[in-house]
Amino acid sequence: MQYLIAFVVGGLICAAAQLVLEYTKLAPVHVLVGLTVLGAISAGIGIYEPFLQFAGAGALVPVSGFGSSITRGMLSEIKRLGWEGLFTGAFEITGLGLAAAVVFGSLMAIASRPRD
Amino acid sequence: MATRRVGGQTIFFEDLPKLVSAHTIVGKNEGQGPYSEYFDEILEDDLLGQPTAEKAERQILQQAVEQALSKYGLVPQDIQYYVSGDLLNQVISAVFSARNLAIPFLGIFSACGTFAQSLGLGSILLHGGFASKVLVATSSHYQTAERQYRYPIELNIQHRPTNQHTVTGAGACVLSADGEGPKITHVTFGRIVDMGLKDPNDMGSAMAPAAFDTLEKHLKDIECSPDHYDLILTGDLGRQGFKMLKIIAEKKGLALGTNLQDGGVLIYGEDPKYGAGASGAACSAVMTLGYGLSLLREGKIRRLLLVGTGALLNQLTVQQGDSIPTIAHAVAIEA
Amino acid sequence: MKPQEYQQLVRENQPPRRTWRNVILAFVVGGSFSLIGQIVLDFVSGVERTTDEASAITLAIMILIGAVLTGLGIYDEIAEIGGAGAAVPITGFSNTVTAAAMEFRREGFILGMGAKMFVIAGPVLVYGILSGFLVALIKSVVLGYF
Numbered sequence: 001m002q003y004l005i006a007f008v009v010g011g012l013i014c015a016a017a018q019l020v021l022e023y024t025k026l027a028p029v030h031v032l033v034g035l036t037v038l039g040a041i042s043a044g045i046g047i048y049e050p051f052l053q054f055a056g057a058g059a060l061v062p063v064s065g066f067g068s069s070i071t072r073g074m075l076s077e078i079k080r081l082g083w084e085g086l087f088t089g090a091f092e093i094t095g096l097g098l099a100a101a102v103v104f105g106s107l108m109a110i111a112s113r114p115r116d
Numbered sequence: 117m118a119t120r121r122v123g124g125q126t127i128f129f130e131d132l133p134k135l136v137s138a139h140t141i142v143g144k145n146e147g148q149g150p151y152s153e154y155f156d157e158i159l160e161d162d163l164l165g166q167p168t169a170e171k172a173e174r175q176i177l178q179q180a181v182e183q184a185l186s187k188y189g190l191v192p193q194d195i196q197y198y199v200s201g202d203l204l205n206q207v208i209s210a211v212f213s214a215r216n217l218a219i220p221f222l223g224i225f226s227a228c229g230t231f232a233q234s235l236g237l238g239s240i241l242l243h244g245g246f247a248s249k250v251l252v253a254t255s256s257h258y259q260t261a262e263r264q265y266r267y268p269i270e271l272n273i274q275h276r277p278t279n280q281h282t283v284t285g286a287g288a289c290v291l292s293a294d295g296e297g298p299k300i301t302h303v304t305f306g307r308i309v310d311m312g313l314k315d316p317n318d319m320g321s322a323m324a325p326a327a328f329d330t331l332e333k334h335l336k337d338i339e340c341s342p343d344h345y346d347l348i349l350t351g352d353l354g355r356q357g358f359k360m361l362k363i364i365a366e367k368k369g370l371a372l373g374t375n376l377q378d379g380g381v382l383i384y385g386e387d388p389k390y391g392a393g394a395s396g397a398a399c400s401a402v403m404t405l406g407y408g409l410s411l412l413r414e415g416k417i418r419r420l421l422l423v424g425t426g427a428l429l430n431q432l433t434v435q436q437g438d439s440i441p442t443i444a445h446a447v448a449i450e451a
Numbered sequence: 452m453k454p455q456e457y458q459q460l461v462r463e464n465q466p467p468r469r470t471w472r473n474v475i476l477a478f479v480v481g482g483s484f485s486l487i488g489q490i491v492l493d494f495v496s497g498v499e500r501t502t503d504e505a506s507a508i509t510l511a512i513m514i515l516i517g518a519v520l521t522g523l524g525i526y527d528e529i530a531e532i533g534g535a536g537a538a539v540p541i542t543g544f545s546n547t548v549t550a551a552a553m554e555f556r557r558e559g560f561i562l563g564m565g566a567k568m569f570v571i572a573g574p575v576l577v578y579g580i581l582s583g584f585l586v587a588l589i590k591s592v593v594l595g596y597f
Contacts, residue, residue: 003489010485010540011478017535018477021274022470025315028273028538029547029571035539036579044586052506057488060506061513061540062481063575069506070583076503078587078596086587090580093507097541098576100511101518101548102568108522109552109564114259114269115524168557268554270521271571272530272537272546274473277466312454313461321461325452356466363464364452389531392466 002056009058032063039067044075069093120243123337125304125330132299133239133250135449136292137188138405141180143258143284146394146402150385154406155285156183162259162284169259173202174212177255177286181213184251184288188295192217195290196247199238201230202255203282203397204264209255217251228352229306230254231287231401232424232445236303238291239447248293255286256396265316265431277388278318278356280380280395287401298412298420302338302448306330308428310441319427320357320380320392322440327353327425328364330444334421335370338448342372345448346417349408351400351424352380354392379403400424404449412451420449473534480533484540488513510541517545522553547571 017031039062042048048068052059059065073092077085091098122128140155147158159176166172177200185191199222200210207223214221226233231254238250259269261282267273291300309326327350335342342348353361358378365372379400380393404422411417425444433440492509499505517540520526526546530537537543551570555563569576591597 002493003486006489007482007486010488011482011536014481014533014536014539015474015478017481017539018474019470021535022468022473025317028535029574031535032538032544033574033578036575037582040579040583041586044583044590057492057509058482058485060492060509061485061488061542063539063541063544065506066510066541066544066575067579067583069510070579071587072503074583074587075590078591083591083597086584086591089587090583093503094510096507097510097514100514101545101572104515104518104545105549105552105568106564108518108549109556112522112524112553113556114550114553263554267571268550270524270527270546270550270553272526272543272550274530274532274534274537277468310454311452311457313458318461318465321464325457359464360461363460364457367452 005054006056006058009055010061013062013064035062035064036067039064040071043068043071066094066097123333125333126302126337127240128302129239129243129300131243131293132301133242133291133293134295134297134299135409136290136295136297137184138287138289138409139180139183139187140287140402140406141176141285142402146283146285146383149383151383151403151407154410155402156406159284162257169257170204170209173255173257173260174209176257177202177209177213177253178216180255180286180288181217181251181253184253184290188290190249190290192219195219195249195251197222197238197241198251199224199234200253201225201234201397203227203261213253226424226443226445227426227428228395228397228399229424229426229443229445230397231404232351232422232447233305235300235422235447236305236445239300239303242291242293250291251288252291253286253288254397254401256282256284256398258282258284261396275391276317277391278320279391280319280352280354280393281384281390282396283383283394283399283402285398285402287398287405289405298409299450300447301450302334304330304334304337304446306444306446308441308443310439312439314437314439316429316434316440318356319395319440320354321360323353323425323427323442323444324357324360324364326442326444327361327423328368330446331423332368332370334446342370343375345419345421346375347408347411348372348376348421348423349403350376350378351422352395353378353425354380354395356392382407408449412449415451418451422447422449476532477534477536480529480536481539484513484536484542487516513541514545517542518549521546521549544572544575
């Protein structure tokens with residue numbers, strides 16, 4: 001059941017993004033930024049957390065989950081450290097993914113090259 | 117001194133410059149299209165084993181130039197001017213291809229209309245008596261154009277149906293005052309036309325008004341109807357631009373028949389992978405020198421009008437919200 | 452013909468867009484990436500202690516998948532079919548980083564790959580952090596966390 005929910009929720013977020021792309025002249029990166037900001041803000045208001053618990057990877061894998069991780073990291077660090085958490089928290093949860101993107105991206109760039 | 121002008125915008129030649137030798141090279145994708153038999157060389161590897169696509173493009177251009185010369189038994193020293201351009205910043209492929217030739221070089225730019233412009237300028241140099249042989253060449257490369265004008269190749273982009281695919285290839289030809297070959301009779305250089313369109317994903321629609329403007333002026337200047345030509349070949353409007361050109365013509369009451377074709381529509385056939393079709397400076401070059409010239413030589417057509425179209429934009433103008441200025445140059449070629 | 456007239460004409464004559472087909476494909480492709488994510492998440496959750504750690508590792512694995520598919524030249528083909536379904540999942544974020552790294556490596560490791568790796572992913576990071584910062588600041592002030 002959790003698999004079906006993840007599939008449907010993740011799919012719906014992408015379908016909504018596709019609708020925006022279809023009806024506007026925005027580039028994909030605009031939509032990605034929009035979704036990330038949306039995720040970050042809804043995590044701040046406290047609605048992304050229950051959403052994550054309901055949809056699992058369906059809420060985590062879309063880039064809005066990345067945005068929510070930024071805010072969630074900040075909030076948990078604030079509770080631990082105080083105001084410094086505003087700055088250390090951004091990469092608390094996302095750091096692993098970012099470092100992974102840099103490392104794997106570099107490896108691929110060395111191993112492979114663009115083709116048509 | 118009597119001018120060789122007719123009408124408002126067209127020039128004509130009396131001692132007709134002749135296209136005595138030509139060579140076309142296309143990439144793998146273009147070689148799989150329906151017009152592959154018209155091209156002299158089809159690349160196995162679009163990178164030619166080079167480390168970068170930029171190096172590959174200039175080598176393709178250089179090879180086309182060398183072949184065009186050697187086919188007619190010429191060496192670079194027989195040529196007085198090399199007129200060439202491409203899509204990259206500072207027409208850098210043309211510059212590098214000129215480096216080894218060691219003859220006077222004129223680098224020019226009209227984006228995808230560069231080939232028609234260089235053909236026109238080369239003819240003028242010949243007819244003015246400033247040269248007896250002029251070398252004309254143009255190139256483009258999918259990978260180099262993509263990274264300069266758009267995105268990294270492997271990026272997750274879903275192309276829109278109006279997007280066009282830059283042709284990988286090069287076309288080179290020798291214009292000569294004497295010898296045998298198809299002759300250039302008229303040239304109409306175009307004006308910049310800007311209808312305020314801003315969508316870089318639909319360059320065809322942006323270029324169509326320029327194509328129409330030059331075509332209409334040309335026909336008016338020489339006082340002929342479109343069927344004076346057996347083939348009117350627009351450079352790279354693609355399916356969308358071609359449709360818009362027909363719509364404009366209909367509105368303006370110019371009857372364009374089946375003799376109107378577009379290089380960008382033809383080269384890849386109907387394959388939806390390429391969106392609205394082809395674009396790129398090499399598109400009009402290889403279609404004119406490959407397809408058009410064969411038809412002229414085989415006597416299937418007698419008169420060809422090339423209308424080379426170009427969208428003059430770069431990443432900065434697009435990001436700063438400017439519209440897309442466009443241009444079209446027409447060159448009339450007769451068997 | 453006036454520019455406005457022509458612009459209107461162009462709008463009226465755009466090729467038909469296969470909107471619903473694209474939206475459905477985005478749903479399927481994006482859903483599939485999420486499904487794979489869920490499988491990974493379930494697997495990782497059994498090994499890791501906290502949910503935050505489990506989700507961080509899941510994201511890292513998805514990023515690895517995105518990078519490998521990009522290196523193999525497959526990801527751009529998936530995007531051609533799936534559109535936003537390929538761009539929105541975190542694999543798409545990974546693709547933007549890897550594609551840029553591969554593309555600009557030709558200009559050298561420092562000024563090319565190093566400098567331009569985040570040329571497309573950069574805005575996502577910048578605005579993610581800025582909006583996260585703002586909302587976390589407001590929340591902390593309102594709830595008196597400091």
